[in-house]
Amino acid sequence: MKLLIVEDEKKLRNSLANNIQWEQHGIEIVGMAANGREALQWIESRRPELLLLDIQMPKMNGLQLAEATRALDPTIRCVVLSGHDSFAYAQQAMTLGISHYLLKPAGEAEILSAVLSAADHVRKELEQKHGLARLRERWSQNLPYLQEMLLQNWISGTWDEAELAERGRELQIEWPVGSLLAVAVVDMDEWDEGASSLQGSYPMLQFSLADIARETLAGVSWRVFRDREGATVAVFAAPPETGANALLLHVHTAAVKFIGTVRECLKVTASAGISGVADRPVHLPDLYRQARRSLGERIAHGNDIVIPYRDFGAGGRDSAPPVSPLNRFEASLQTGRGDIAGGLLRELLARDVTETDSSSAGDVQERLIALSGVVARLIHQQGWSIRDVLEDDFELYVHLDRLKSRGQALDWLLRLVARYCTYLQRERNTAIHETVRRMLAIVDEQIGKDITLNDVAERLFVNSSYLSRLFKQEIGKPFSTYVIDKKMERAKQLLQEGCRVYDTADQVGYKDVGYFSRLFHKYWGVTPGEVKDSSR
Structure with missing residues (x-):
């Protein structure tokens, strides 16, 4: 569930975003806005389901923002965090469909509870919207295709x-x-x-x-x-x-x-x-x-x-391999199951083709062409080069007549399957690792700025949820944790090199020096000033 924080007080805005364990409760912070107009821009670009907002803000106050949000997307739920204990404000908030009205200074637990309650309300509305009647309608629409x-x-x-x-x-x-x-x-x-x-x-x-x-x-x-x-x-x-x-x-x-x-x-x-x-x-x-x-x-x-159909008789031209094993052979290759593909190869090549039957060399060669053609077609579908995938076996692919026995043909086809599956796995791993490498490069490049997973996802044209799972799977920690680790390591290095605390905070993307100092102390157990003094 995506949450947008709207608060004109910078320290409170940062505190709300960083001091509450949102991720552990399935809440993703997609942005922070300093006023209502800025918040509307975030809503347009990030489409959050939840808003945590202040009432007294410049340019557009929180109630005006809630009204504009309701007109833009009535499914968004708002939680108000106000410094004014005003009945009129609270009454107007209720008419606008605001889920909770909290008074400052509200505790982190109370804020988290209100936001989670609003998120639960959104989920129930979605379940109702996409309920049984709608599912039946969609089932009916898709039934002919299925x-x-x-x-x-x-x-x-x-x-x-x-x-x-x-x-x-x-x-x-x-x-x-x-x-x-x-x-x-x-x-x-x-x-x-x-x-x-x-x-x-x-x-x-x-x-x-x-x-x-x-x-x-x-x-x-x-x-x-x-x-x-x-x-x-x-x-x-x-x-x-x-x-x-x-x-x-x-x-x-x-x-x-x-x-x-x-x-x-x-x-x-x-x-x-x-x-x-x-x-x-x-x-x-x-x-x-x-x-x-x-x-x-x-x-x-x-x-x-x-x-009309003309029966060619058993052992004649009509005795091609059945469609079912051939389809299963192709499907096993697509999923990288070389063991299954190998077993199907033996079945397909052996069917109606024994060492003593009456099939001609042409029949056997046609079967070889069909089976190797499946591999070649899948290679082309992936955008690869047949020569690159088959390597030393490419020459036999061009000259199938060099295969002199069924045993040689089977061995060669099994090598083709093994090479295809190995290449497929390598390409999958390379693709995944390349995406993560690009994420790591962006963090290094943007270390002096505020780096969010959504920003990286937009830059890479990839879904943020997918990136989050992929990054944690490959690196072993959430993206946000990795970013903080890199920033804190860079900050410590700069301080040890004699950089001033204010300049260090700026170079690792923190404009609020006080917040940076608290975060640094929490991370390293010492203040930035103590690290700087120890380097003299």
Whole structure:
């Protein structure tokens, strides 16, 4: 919770900010203002949830500030610390929604208690604002997107039947259990950009295609959604007594009509690939791959066409590695889990490729290209150089034909995984350490000024909460404690070199010499003057 202190008396302002253990109670001081006008500027830039303010101040008094704050952001809670025991002031404060009205000199415990009470009030208001009704509304708004994500995971083969049933209940999807199933995958062909009413934007065309599909196939299909490449997937379901051939005829007829509608509406052509038939939802990934493979045949048959599934037979060109292990392989690399990725590599490379099977060298090489391509794509996504990551193994990446056996191929792929994961971890560590190094450099550079975590966060364009956790994790102490340590060490050094107390305070960012002296004595156990005298 962020707190802004507004007090025209400088010593009291510093005392309020530094003598109360705000951080231990989850309160972050985001600024200190000397008057109401200055406070409004802080409110605009830092958006605090809490104000601790005086009433008698120049330019704009505390009650005027509270009124202006209420108009600007009615959720901000104000705690007044006043030197005037005036009923009129207190009555006006209550009409402005001020949480607490404290009289000076209030004790630190009383001030802290009032601020924490106001913070608790803010939290309760937020909970009420974002309550169950609002969450239900947001859930309803996001449900179609979450359902589409679930369906995308389904066709990728991520989950088994039990997981599908559970996740379906969570997202209000009733699976077509006991039905015959078939899949059609529809995507845009090449098109003339000048002829398109959408000016040739391929992603926009894909979006429009899916939108048309939801309307035209709503009554004849079970579900319509987009896959991860943006193509439209339609799942068809029918009772078992319908029969497989009748279902496929139904799918074919619907797909022909659909691509005709696309042609008329979007002035471009699309093609569809149709799967075979299965009788359990868990087989949908297989049906999806069949439909995808059928769609890929348009390279031989031409565009603006609906292509049925043709069974290539076991051991033929259709026996590619399953999508599920390949997706898990990619996900394990993204999270740096080299052990999992290595196990999946063995599974993917061994599947349908044994030392004695009938797969050709070309089939094995295609599988190598696919697996190494996953690693290469992830490297490019990170903005790295493939040569830098792979090092000595880069030459084999360029010349895969030099791998003469499945054992050599597996060893090489395992090295690729190890190199990628090592590089990923090193880059993560470097990125974290670099951020902290920049924070330390800013402290050294700004040692003569007032240094706050918010200022550093704005300078680095990073969230202050993230910086706070990161700094404490890397350095072992809070940022504010580190700043005080550096200032006190620098002050002691300057005094030992003969610098005057006033000048020393100024050089380490303290304009109030009295406050500096008290802080120095509390930190070192001696006064600045005693340190200076001992250096003579």
